[in-house]
Amino acid sequence: MSVGSELDEIYELLLKSLDDKQDSIRIEICKGMIAFFKAVKPDWKMESYEKIVCTLLIHYDDPKEDVRKAVEEVLTIAGSIHKKEFLEMV
Secondary structure (H helix, E strand, O other): OOHHHHHHHHHHHHHHHOOOOOHHHHHHHHHHHHHHHHHOOOOOOHHHHHHHHHHHHHHOOOOOHHHHHHHHHHHHHHHHHOHHHHHHHO
């Protein structure tokens, strides 16, 4: 298994966990996603990056303020990786 496919597997699991019913788990997943974004290289596959950002934008509309804040923190990190592409998505 290549590093790229391992990263794909990790981010897919993280995104899936954002749909958990427990807010505390979704907040912890956001912390994991921050670590994930800090670990990946800026030249990582653009389609994967776009999928992550689009999913985060969906969760940014969460009715719970603490979940929204956690997602916003991830989006801030994500936006710093590919600024131009990020701005085109939001």
